[in-house]
Amino acid sequence: MSAEVFPPCLLLTLLTWVVCEVATGLYAEGKCVYLDRAQQLDDVGLSQDGDVVIGALFNVYILPATLDLSFTTEPYLQPCSELLLFYGRSMVLLNISVEKLHSVLRCLNFLVCRVSFQESPVQWAQAVVFAVEEINRNPFLLPGVRLGYHVMDSCARHPYSMRAAFSMISAGDRTCETTRPVKLIIGDASSTQCIILSKTLSPLYIPMISYLASCACLSNRHEYPNFFRTIPSDVYQARTMAQMARRFGWTWVGAVVADNDYGLLAVQVFQEETKGTEICLAFVRTLLREQLAKDVDHAASAVQASSARVILVFAWYVDVEAFLTELVHRNVTGRQFLASEIWSTSSRLLSNPQLYTIAQGTLGVAIRRAPIPGFKEHLHQLRPSRYPRDTLLRVLWEKTFGCSPLQNSSQSNLPPCTGTESLEQVENSVTDVSNLRVTYNVYLAVYAAAHALHSLLACTMPNGSDSSMTSGCSSPDKITPEQLLEHLKMVNFTTQLGEKFYFQDGEIPAVYDLVNWQRGPGGTLNYVPIGRLEGSQLIINDSAVSWPGSSNKIPVSVCTNQCPPGTRKAIKKGLPVCCFDCLPCAEGEFSNVTGSSKCHRCPPEFWSNSVRTACVPREVEYLSFSENLGITLTTVAVSGSMTTAAVAVVFVYHRQTPIVKANNSELSFLLLLSLKLCFLCSLVFIGQPSPWSCRMQQAAFGISFVLCISCILVKTIVVLVAFHSARPGSASLMKWFGPGQQRGSVLLFTCIQVIICTVWLSFSPPVPHHNLGIQESKVILECMVGSVAGFSLVLGYIGLLAAVCFLLAFFARKLPDNFNEAKFITFSMLIFCAVWISFVPAYISSPGKYSVTVEIFAILASSFGLLICIFAPKCYIILLRPENNTKKFLMGKTK
Known part of the structure; x- marks a missing residue:
């Protein structure tokens, strides 16, 4: 039902009603009998009779005495009017022990005892x-x-x-004077008290209009159908x-709240509103x-120990004063307070001079301000x-003028x-x-009640054009709270300021003022x-804000x-989301904004720079x-080509x-020419790859080496044929492999490779x-082979030609020539x-340009091997x- 728990005496309190012996005549004198010995509480307030009476509850005194639960005396509610009690129409000094006074002082935690009587509720009343x-x-x-009112202290x-x-709804009064029961209650100020009152009065259909209870829980029309505000x-x-x-970048916020529905539910709403953000x-x-x-x-202690520099405070202004005073005593400074409406405009x-420094810069949400014409004169x-x-009014007079307006001054000091x-x-x-x-x-609450009554009583307005119609309302004696409750839901009128007023599920549209506590010329604090x-639109003039401290910068x-x-x-791990480590982005990722929650992958053709703040090509x-x-x-290839040319020159000269x-x-x-082409073809592998x-x-590469191996193969065949033709009966072999056949064989072997290359280059x-994918920070330009089969x-x-050539040369290696x-x-x-x-595994395992290097090395090494072994x-x-x-x-005939 509420964050607070009913004390044991509550049931007794609810049953202790003022009972007047009128009908039964138990007492011959017809006097009123009080079963409630806390009847002195009825005297703190004011009232006026009327055809319909409106009740109102205000927190005039805020220091009720602690209940005596020793059960040695009857546990009636004790007076809450600080050191003074009212009996009837007189006021006497309460005898209070030193220990009791010390307890009150300690509770408030003030250096100077501040009275519990509040002046603001007097204005509200x-x-x-x-x-x-x-x-x-x-x-x-x-x-x-004629409306009446009955105002009491809660x-x-x-x-x-x-x-x-x-007491109000039963028309109870200590003097037993005839009083109408109230049909509606304006109040209370506290959300917790309104929760309890609404649940208790709801079965009786007694409407409530609160002026200060702002707990979100009270918006539940199913649980609180009689509550308006x-x-x-x-x-x-x-x-x-x-x-x-969010606007000022505060992600680490502390909270000090009242231990009731007002404070706890406000924190809950704040957390729900910041869920999914980086505020915690x-x-x-x-x-x-x-x-x-x-x-x-x-x-x-929590504020002093925390690194949070922004403190959210949802509490009654008297409690806030105690809290801020304690911070002053601890010399805690440099905090930005976010004030709820209950203390953001507290005079x-x-x-309080003690709070001038610590409270400077406070940002507060304030109830919207509006004038009441004629109220000042009243x-x-x-x-x-x-x-x-x-x-x-009497107590106010005593505190303001220091004198007692009582007729019998002997009852006051x-x-x-x-x-x-x-x-x-x-x-x-x-x-x-x-x-x-x-x-x-x-x-506004009083006017809302009046307009609901006006609708309920079917009141007619004065009409000068119809003299037969007189203004008036039906009899108010038979109205019920249930009827008033229904008409209150339909209230819709225009205020004296020209604004539309209506209840939407018991609520009014959200309008707040935002205020900032600033130091005036004399060093005093004022809210600006x-x-x-x-609604949901927040409008702030940032240039008008005064921040805590001398630098006047937005707190961090x-x-x-x-x-x-x-x-x-x-x-x-284990900490709120706004507590984190900052990890550098991985290679190939970047973040270019402050406070990024993730790093973004660079596009394929780009890579992150050294500080991971941008992607560069x-x-x-x-x-x-x-x-x-x-x-x-290149040098080796050119050298090989020149060496081949030199060998050709030597052969031409000594042909x-x-x-x-x-x-x-x-x-x-022809072999020298093919070797020269082999050396030169390696140069085609160097440079930026292009389609051609x-x-x-x-x-x-393929044609040059086939031409080269074909020449060697034919030379090997010629050697074999030449030696075999020297045997008896083999003279005719040589004529089948003459110069024309040799050239034709080289051409045939080479044309086969040309055909393979043509088909390969034509289709894939x-x-x-x-x-x-080889080096992440680089783009490797290489030639893909296209068709692996090709x-x-x-x-x-x-390889086939080389293997055949090798086998034939191996068989002819021991032929009887001095120069075989x-x-x-x-x-x-x-x-x-x-x-x-060895080229094949090296080529496959080499990354990027090194695979090209391996192929060039194989070309040069094999070319030099052929050149040196054959021509050296x-x-x-x-x-x-x-x-x-x-x-x-x-011929081996040296002798």
């Missing part, structure tokens, strides 16, 4: 009086019906408010504070009036002599006065009408309007500073002529010598490819095969052993 008198004078509203606690409510729900101000936290609560501490000193100490806090005309039954003193020159919470907020809510909330309140660009948030990598590796391979003639000079020159270069690479040619056929055909070319061919083919067999021995004889360059030496 006078708003009821003023509104009722204004309505009674209005010929268009409830004509012929003492800020539910046992007192419950007793006062039942002229203040927006706490949902809106909690949302407003969440919006302010650093701590939540509660303040309970009965143990205020202990709770204030805990709350102040008591603003006038307050200035207040006199105890004019309202003799108004006990609140203050000097007597006439009660005709004027409040015109008095400045306090009662006479200040410059910022009417709660007071205006009370004023800086914005407004209308975060658990962890926002992660800089290039990093991401990583939630710490990936470095394009390929085997170029300008790098060291490219220069080295008539026996060694050149004996080794088939035509095939030798990718096709040229494999075609030039090698193409340039951007390889992004590439395999090219290599396989070269077959054995040199065997060595060259052995090197060739070894190079290309011949050049040696031609250049260094010319005496051996004879036919006899070559």
Whole structure:
């Protein structure tokens, strides 16, 4: 039902009603008998009879005495009017022990005892009086019906408010004077008290209109069907504070709230509103009036120990004063307070010099301000002599003028006065009408009740055109609270300010003022309007805000500073979401905003820069002529080509010598040409790949090497045929393999490779490819082979010719010549095969440009192997052993 629990005496309190012996005549004198010995509570208030009476509850006194639960005495409610009690129409000094006084001082935790009598509720009560008198004078509203009022003190606690409510609806009064029961109650101020009252009065259909109970839970029409209010729900101000936290970047917020429905549910709404955002609560501490000193100490310790610089405070302004005072004593500064509507405009806090420094810069949600025409004059005309039954006015007079307006001054320790003193020159919470907020809510509540009654009583308006129609209302004696409740739901009128007023499921549209506590010229604090909330629209003039501290900068309140660009948030296990580590983005990812929760992947052609704040184009990598590796391979290839050319020059110059003639000079020159092409084709692999270069690479490589191996193969066959033709009966072999057949064989073997390359390049040619998966920060430009089958056929055909050549040369290696070319061919083919067999795994495992390097190396190594093994021995004889360059030496006939 509520966050608070009924005390054991509540049932007894509810049953202790004023019983008048009228009908049964139990007492011969016909006097009233009170079973409730706390009847002195009825005297704290004011009343006026009428045809219809409206009840009202206000928290005039806020320090009720602790219930005596020792059960040694009857547990009646004790007076809550601080050190003074009212009996009848007189006031006497309460005898209180020193221990009791010390307990009160300790509870408040103040250096100086501040009285529990509050001046603001006196103004609220006078708003009821003023509104009722204004309505009674209005010929268009409830004509012929006189409204009355019955105002009582609820003492800020539910046992007192419950007793006062039942006293009003049962027309109880200590003097047993005839009084009508109230049909409607305006109040109470506390959400918890309204929850209890609404649930209790709901079966009786007694309507309630609260002016200050803003708990979101009271919006539940199923549970609280008789509850209405002229203040927006706490949902809106909690949302407003969440919006302010988001607007100013406060993600680490502490909360100090009242230990009741008002405070706890406000925190709950704040958390729901910030769910899914990066705002979280650093701590939540509660303040309970009965143990205020202990709770204030805990709350102040939490604020002092926390890194949160923004503190959300939802509590009654008296409790807030104790809390802020404790922070002052602890020298806690530099905190930004977010004030709820109950204390954001409190003149008591603003006038406390102790709080000038710590409370400067407070941002508050305030009940919207509105004027009440004529109310100031009404307050200035207040006199105890004019309202003799108004006990609140008497206490106000004593505190304001320091004298007692009682007729019998012996009942007071203050000097007597006439009660005709004027409040015109008095400045306090009662006479200040410059910022009417709660007071205006009370004023609206009275008018809402009057308009509901006007509708219920079917009142007619004065009509000058029809003299037969007289203004008036039906008899108010037979109206029931249930009927009034139904008509209250349909209230819709225009206020004196021209605004539409209506209830929507018991609520009014959300309108708030936003205020900021700023230091005035004299060092005092004042609240200054800086914005407004209308519905869900938050309007703030940032330039008008004064922040705490001397720098006047927006406070920073975060658990962890926002992660800089290039990093991401990583939630710490077991901590709120606003406490995190900042982890650098991984390679290939970036974050370019502050406070990023994740890193974003760069597009395929881009990579993150060194600080991971942006994506830059990936470095394009390929085997170029300008790098060291490219220069080295180019140099080797050119050197090989030049060496081959030099060998060709030597062979041309000595073409008539026996060694050149004996080794088939035509095939030798063709072999030298093919080797030169082999060296030069490696250059096609160097440089940026293009569609044509990718096709040229494999075609030039495949055809050049087939031409080269074909020449060697034919030379090997020629050697074998030549030696076999020297045997008896084999002379005819040589004519079948003459120069024409040799050239035709080379051409045939080469054409087969040309056909393979043509088919390959026609259907699935090698193409340039951007390889992004080898080195993540680079784009590797390479030539994809296109068809793996085509590439395999090219290599396989070269390997086949080389294997056949190797086998034939191996068989001819021991032929009886002093210079047998077959054995040199065997060595060259052995090197060739070894190079290309090792090439396959090396090529597959090499990344990026290094695979191209492996292929170039294989081309150069095998070319040099062929060149050296086949032509180096011949050049040696031609250049260094010319005496051996004879036919006899070559035939092995040296003797």
